[in-house]
Structure formats: structure tokens, C-alpha cells
Amino acid sequence: MIYTLTCNPSIDYFLNVHDLNKGELNRAETVTLQPGGKGVNISRVMKRFGQDSVALGFTGGFTGEWITAFLNKEDIKTDFVQIDYDSRINVKLVGKEETEINAAGPRISNNNISKLIQTMERFIEGDLLVVAGSIHKGMQLSRIFQICKEKRIKLVVDAEAELLKQALFFQPYLIKPNQQELEDFFECSFSNMNDAIPYCRKLVNMGAKNVIFSMGSSGALYANKNALYKAYVPKGEVVHTIGAGDSMVAAFLTKIQLGYSRLAAFRFSVAAGSAAAYSEELCNKQSAFDLIGQVTVTKVEEDVN
Numbered sequence: 001m002i003y004t005l006t007c008n009p010s011i012d013y014f015l016n017v018h019d020l021n022k023g024e025l026n027r028a029e030t031v032t033l034q035p036g037g038k039g040v041n042i043s044r045v046m047k048r049f050g051q052d053s054v055a056l057g058f059t060g061g062f063t064g065e066w067i068t069a070f071l072n073k074e075d076i077k078t079d080f081v082q083i084d085y086d087s088r089i090n091v092k093l094v095g096k097e098e099t100e101i102n103a104a105g106p107r108i109s110n111n112n113i114s115k116l117i118q119t120m121e122r123f124i125e126g127d128l129l130v131v132a133g134s135i136h137k138g139m140q141l142s143r144i145f146q147i148c149k150e151k152r153i154k155l156v157v158d159a160e161a162e163l164l165k166q167a168l169f170f171q172p173y174l175i176k177p178n179q180q181e182l183e184d185f186f187e188c189s190f191s192n193m194n195d196a197i198p199y200c201r202k203l204v205n206m207g208a209k210n211v212i213f214s215m216g217s218s219g220a221l222y223a224n225k226n227a228l229y230k231a232y233v234p235k236g237e238v239v240h241t242i243g244a245g246d247s248m249v250a251a252f253l254t255k256i257q258l259g260y261s262r263l264a265a266f267r268f269s270v271a272a273g274s275a276a277a278y279s280e281e282l283c284n285k286q287s288a289f290d291l292i293g294q295v296t297v298t299k300v301e302e303d304v305n
């Protein structure tokens, strides 16, 4: 089974404001509510690709109930630990520019972390846990990573630099930093994908089995211990890029579960990320398949094995 862990799920409140004027009254042309948080999005996209998962994490209050009900209506299994505080609402202002305001979300008590750990008792060898999205400052997930190691559960991490650092020690199956996350991790800055190549190699040397580095419209890199590949994005018109990275992770994992090669999975993941960027919503099977033919992947270095 695949489990996704979203420590801080959200309701994403999308407001379409074409010309946003800071400091003035703005009126939204359209509004939409979507369940959000990286693991939640990954579960949703995998479901669209036919891959089941169980969404784990911490939810509370009326917002938490709404998120759970929405997922269950999409036939996605959930097993959230109930907390005493409302799950957060993240504001997404979409128009000429994209502006996001993500709330910090409630602090998770040690008691609630223990409840999550109890849930993990049913994990079995061969399961996969995707840990994705923000966590509270100071929150430690190393016990969770350790259980994955002990039980031989594949660990996937899509999160900020600090959590990535904790995770690398446990040799995650996949990590997917974006530009900001990789720059924060190595305290450097990139102006193009080539700048990121040595850092992707370093992540592999530090323990990551597979690394996907995504750099928005500039494309993506895939690295493992044998090789490094570069992909360029297909053409299209961007609607908004929220959920593009999550669609990418969901697409990669689904293809791997289906037995495709890591290279094929990488190629599909780039198509899925862009399909999300070119639509109002997360990507779906058709929109990703429509773009796959346009995704070019080139090898950056020779196999060393």
C-alpha cells in the first residue's frame, strides 16, 4: 500500500483576481475550494491515475472534516489523527501573477504523533510512505523515518530543506526538491538547471536513491547512482502552478508501481507537472498523457556502473 503523510493539510481557497492591487480592495472573479497539502494532493492525483493510497496526517475542526469528506467522496481512504484545532486554510490568489499565503497550521502534540506512529504499526515491508509538505518548526519526524527503515518501507520525501536533511540519513527512495528547497539545502543559488546538476549528485551521494529536481518552466533533472537525466517541459499556457510538484510526485510513483522504468516514470512526471500547470486544477490522466509526447529527456552523464 502507498500511504501519504500530510502533517499540515489545508483547504486551498483559490481566488481569481486578474489584477491584484496590494493595499486596495480587490474583488475576486471566481472562487474555488480544494483540499490541499502536498500528501493530500499526491493521493488525489494518484487516484486519478488509478493508484490507491491512504491519506494520513493530522486534521481538526470543521476544515478538517471538510477535507476528509472531500477525499472520501473521491473514494480516497483517509486515516487522519484528529486534533483539537482547525486545519488551516491557505489562500491562493491567481491572476496575472500567483500569490500564495500558506498558514502555519496547528502545532501537533507528542501524543498525536504517537497516535500516528500507532497507525504505522500496520505498515508492512514493501509499503511506501510519502512524507510531503510543511511541518511545524521543531517537529521531529525521525522516529517515523526510523520505523520506515526498520520495516523496510520505501520513504519518499517532498518537503523543505530542514526536513530533507533529517530524511537523507534514512536513505529515502525518492526526494523531489524544487529550486527553493535545493538552494536552501545547499545555501546557494541557481540561474539554470545545469547549476543544479552537482547538487543532485551530492544528494544521491548523501543517501537519496532517486532525486527529481524540478525547476518550474525550466524543466527537471532526475538523478540516481548510475546516471543523470534532464527533461524539458512541454509547451502550454500556464493557468497556475499550484499542485504541479505534487502531480509530478504522484505520476512518478504511479508509473513505478506499474513496473515502468525510472526514466519512463520521470518523463511522465514532467508531463504531469506541466499538465497541472496548464489547467485550473491538479492534473488528470488524460491531460498528462496529452503532453507526454512533447517531453524530451536527455542523458547528462554516462552510466558509471
Ligand SMILES: Nc1ncnc2c1ncn2[C@@H]1O[C@H](COP(=O)(O)OP(=O)(O)O)[C@@H](O)[C@H]1O
Pocket (backbone or CB within 6 Å): 178, 179, 214, 215, 216, 217, 219, 220, 233, 238, 241, 242, 243, 244, 245, 246, 248, 269, 270, 271, 272, 273, 274, 277
Ligand atoms: N511554468 C511552468 N510551465 C510548464 N511546466 C511547469 C511550470 N511550472 C511547473 N511546471 C511543471 O511542474 C513541475 C514541478 O514544478 P515546480 O514549480 O518546480 O515544483 P513545485 O510545485 O514543487 O514548486 C515542473 O518540473 C514542470 O514539469
Ligand SMILES: O=P(O)(O)OC[C@H]1O[C@](O)(COP(=O)(O)O)[C@@H](O)[C@@H]1O
Pocket (backbone or CB within 6 Å): 008, 010, 012, 035, 036, 037, 038, 039, 041, 090, 102, 103, 132, 133, 134, 135, 241, 242, 243, 244, 245, 246, 247
Ligand atoms: O505544506 P506547505 O509547504 O505549506 O504547502 C502546502 C501547499 O502546497 C500545495 O500542496 C501545493 O504544492 P505544490 O505547488 O508544491 O505542488 C497546496 O495544496 C498547499 O496549500
